[in-house]
Amino acid sequence: MSDELLRVGKLGKRFGGFVALDNVSLTVRAGERLGLIGPNGSGKTTLINCITGALFNDQGTIHFDGRDVTLLPPFQRARAGMARTFQIPRPFRSMTVLENLQVPLEYAARGPSGRRAVDEALEVLEVIGLRERAQEDSARLTQIDMRKLELARAMAAKPRLLISDEAMAGLSSNEVDDVLGILRRLNDTGITIIMIEHIMHAVMRFSERVICLDAGQIICEGTPQSIVQDAGVQRAYLGA
Amino acid sequence: MFSADLLANAVVSGILLGGFYAAVTIGLAIVFGQxxxxxxxxxxxxxxxxxxxxxxxxxxxxxxxxxGIVAAPVFFFAGALIYRVYFFAFERTGQESLSGLAFFFGLMFIIEVVLILIYGVDYRLVQADYIGQTWRVGFVDFPLRMLVPFAVSLALTVAIHAYMSRTFIGRAIQAVAQDRVALQLMGADPVRIKQWAFGLGIATAAIAGSLLIVIGPVEPSVGRQYIGRVFAIVVLGGMGSIQGMFIAALILGVVESMVSTFAGPSWSPAVAFGVLALTLALRPAGLFGRQ
Amino acid sequence: MKPVAFWGALAAVLAAGLALTSVVANEYYYNALYVILQATMMAVAWNILGGFTGYVNFGSAGFFAIGAYTTVALNKALGLPLPLLILAGGAVGGLVGLGLGYLTLRLKGVYFAIATLAMAIVVETLVNNWSYVGGAKGSYMLTPEKHLWFDSYIQMLFVVMLLLTLSAVAVSRALSSSRLGRGLAAIRDDEVAAECAGVPTLRLKLVSTTVMGAMMGIAGAPFPYFVTYVEPGSAFSLFIAVNAIAMPMIGGTAHWLGPVIGALLVGTTQEIVKVTVSSEMNVLIVGVMLVVFITLAPQGIVGVARKYLRRRAA
Structure with missing residues (x-):
């Protein structure tokens, strides 16, 4: 039990009459690389919104590191070690790239302020390949650089669990490889990673375990190889 | 001090007042609510x-x-024009929340000061045969200067409600706020629909204004007392619901009339905001609101 | 701006203000300067919530009047000296800001804006019905005999207001470049992303409304001594609320210097127009300037200047 980092129990979420999540349960081990797949509208983003607290779930519980976080506001979950990227980038538009990273460094990671925070932010930017853009206005970045900034900002929170919500959409295959490499190295340092992705070969290559959602329910779970062969997954994706 | 005829008169004049409040609010129910x-x-x-x-x-x-009715089309065009400016300066660039709010605050201020510069701060009133008359039923008074605005307001509310639910444009206006996909399927341009709806909202102000001056004399700063009332009514009624708005208007009218009768008229400006604060604290979706 | 330059500039302004009192005797100038300083302080206060945090306050006049009427009430009840009255005005204004924020900041920003308007009218209704502080008729304030080493009471009030305004500017600048300021800016840019980056948004918004309310209360506290006759119409004047919004919007809301520049520009224009044309015209000018600026230059003077500098640098 001690290496269990996240446990989601019987999670339910409705929007009006629409059931977005129905009785979803899953656990994630510390240090695991979990892939989350499913067709559009299957509830993947709603699930991470509930996990990180951007939405409150109607039913069920969320435990993080043995602690019940179901009712905690998002900022406390961030401080407990959850970080995420947004599918559509949401940079702090009035700030420079560097300042964007100072916010999670100073708040989520409760790191040092001032000079040392700047140094740490620059290190993260170096890793992600945005170092030379540090002083630019984040609102003026290209879409691709904004995706990188999303990931950099999540890394700057020094999380124990990093949830990447389609961080690779629109990237070239070289850039996908770069991002996979970065996530892999983060994972090597002990950070647990949940990856939501439409680029199937990337998820399959990266994940140790894959969960497939459809219409708000988990329809199957297993190793990448077993998922590819699963009839239910094929039906969900091919719409048979 | 408490007596049946005082209470009955307070309730009746509250209902008449509330009916008039519906005319004042209906434009905002479209513009803010939808x-x-x-x-x-x-x-x-x-x-x-x-x-x-x-x-x-x-x-x-x-x-x-x-x-008021004849001036409504002119107001419609003025409203459409203002929406154009609002759209290009704020909505398109995503600055509604700060600059857009300040824009309308500035407009309100300019209108008030220009009226003061031209007409001064004296109260102005209108002449019409019915203004001085009162119908009496038992011990309850029905002053026509209240009854006429009530009737016109009721007609206006029914007409707008029918327009919003029965016509293509009316349904498109409702879709603009609630269902972008439906709007696209209808093949309607959201900016033009909003422009039309904003124009419609301002057009009702022409009629509401004429009713306001039938009820009593008006000076430029009177408008400010209505800011609280109109927002309280829209929020209490539930954003986007015309029937809810009408019922909320009646409720506010009656509560204000009671407070004015039993606690004194100097307390009535605070009633709307009390209602607003209670609604926001207890039931932010309003009585009949969409979520 | 470098810290040395900033503190040097503040000291220079204070020294100039003190020097003025030993050179110029004409009371008109102190009256005019007091009005400009008071507006500057209100603009700086408004900007802490409006500019830094992104929440619009329409009820600035309410917070201002709370400060003013705290002075009226405590002066009548206890006869406190001015410094304590200023502190009290700040405390009450801050508490009202905190309470209002607590009630409405969970809701959408729009409702906060409407609630501030509501607060101003509710407080005005209370004051109108509260005969102890003069009710709707208003009340006279006796100008104290003592005015330190200054030649007149208005000179002393001017210096007090100068000190208060400079302190407000210093607080605003310290806030904007701090960890707290970055948290507020994150809230303004994207509240959900801010929460997910670990920013306690509700707590920071409450800090922001409290500081704003306190600053406005402080700005209003000496007002009864300045006008010597306070009535609700002048203390709750819409003009105060419009100026508090217009000045930062015109100067630029994202930078601490914006409201100061806006207030000095608009405030000086107003004082000149008041003398040369008429006071109604002076009121109209603010409204027109506000609408023109936010429509054509939403980033304000500071924003335009920055864009120009950046283009020259590039």
């Missing part, structure tokens, strides 16, 4: 409507309510 545009200058446009009625009534002796 389009999410926080036009805090709406009461200022109503004051402009009241002054138009005053000018044409005092110069040509025209019936104020008739003036």
């Amino acid at each position: 389009l999410d545009i926080v036009n805090i200058a709406h009461p200022a446009f109503i004051i402009v409507g009241a002054y138009v009625a005053y000018i044409l009534n005092s110069h040509f002796g025209l019936d104020p309510v008739l003036v």
Whole structure:
């Protein structure tokens, strides 16, 4: 039990009459690389919104590191070690790239302020390949650089669990490889990673375990190889 | 001090007042309730409507309510024009929440000061045969200066409700706020729909203004007292619900009339905000609101 | 701006203000300067919530009047000296800001804006019905005999207001470049992303409304001594609320210098127009300037200047 980092129990979420999540349960081990797949509208983003607290779930519980976080506001979950990227980038538009990273460094990671925070932010930017853009206005970045900034900002929170919500959409295959490499190295340092992705070969290559959602329910779970062969997954994706 | 006829008169005059509040609010129920545009200058446009009625009534002796109805198309075009500016300057660039709010605040202020510069701060009133008359049923008074606005307001509410639910444009206006996909399927351009709806909202201000000056004399800063009332009514009624708005208007009218009768008229400005604060604290979706 | 330059500039302004009192005797100038300083302080206060945090306050006049009427009430009840009255005005204004924020900041920003308007009218209704502080008729304030080493009471009030305004500017600048300021800016840019980056948004918004309310209360506290006759119409004047919004919007809301520049520009224009044209015209000018600026230059003077500098640098 001690290496269990996240446990989601019987999670339910409705929007009006629409059931977005129905009785979803899953656990994630510390240090695991979990892939989350499913067709559009299957509830993947709603699930991470509930996990990180951007939405409150109607039913069920969320435990993080043995602690019940179901009712905690998002900022406390961030401080407990959850970080995420947004599918559509949401940079702090009035700030420079560097300042964007100072916010999670100073708040989520409760790191040092001032000079040392700047140094740490620059290190993260170096890793992600945005170092030379540090002083630019984040609102003026290209879409691709904004995706990188999303990931950099999540890394700057020094999380124990990093949830990447389609961080690779629109990237070239070289850039996908770069991002996979970065996530892999983060994972090597002990950070647990949940990856939501439409680029199937990337998820399959990266994940140790894959969960497939459809219409708000988990329809199957297993190793990448077993998922590819699963009839239910094929039906969900091919719409048979 | 408490007596049955005092209570009955307070309730009746509250209902008449509340009915009139519906006319004042209905434009904002469209603009704020449906389009999410926080036009805090709406009461200022109503004051402009009241002054138009005053000018044409005092110069040509025209019936104020008739003036309001005739002036409505002009207000419609002015509203459409203002929406254009609002769209290009704020909505398109995503600056509604700060600059957009300040824009309407500035407009409200300009309208008030221009009216003061031209007409001063004296109270203005209109002449019409029915204004001084009162019908009496038992011990309850029905002053026509209240009854006429009530009737016109009721007609206006019914007409707008029918327009919103029965016509293509009306349904498109409702879709603009709630269901972008449906709007696209209808093949409607959201900006033009919003422009039309905003124009419609301002057009009602012409009629509401004429009713306001039938009820009592008007001076430029009277509009400010209505900011709290109109927002309280829209929020209490539930954003986007015309029936809810009408019922909320009646509730506010009755509560205000009671407070004014039993605690004194100087307390009535605070009633609307009390209602607003309670609604926001207890039931932010309002009585009949969409979520 | 470098810290040395900033503190040097503040000291220079204070020294100039003190020097003025030993050179110029004409009371008109102190009256005019007091009005400009008071507006500057209100603009700086408004900007802490409006500019830094992104929440619009329409009820500035309410907070201002709370400060003013705290002075009226405590002066009548206890006869406190001015410094304590200023502190009290700040405390009450801050508490009202905190309470209002607590009630409405969970809701959408729009409702906060409407609630501030509501607060101003509710407080005005209370004051109108509260005969102890003069009710709707208003009340006279006796100008104290003592005015330190200054030649007149208005000179002393001017210096007090100068000190208060400079302190407000210093607080605003310290806030904007701090960890707290970055948290507020994150809230303004994207509240959900801010929460997910670990920013306690509700707590920071409450800090922001409290500081704003306190600053406005402080700005209003000496007002009864300045006008010597306070009535609700002048203390709750819409003009105060419009100026508090217009000045930062015109100067630029994102930078601490914006409201100061806006207030000095608009405030000086107003004082000149008041003398040369009429006071109604002076009121109209603010409204027109506000609408023109936010429509054509939403980033304000500071924003335009920055864009120009950046283009020259590039």
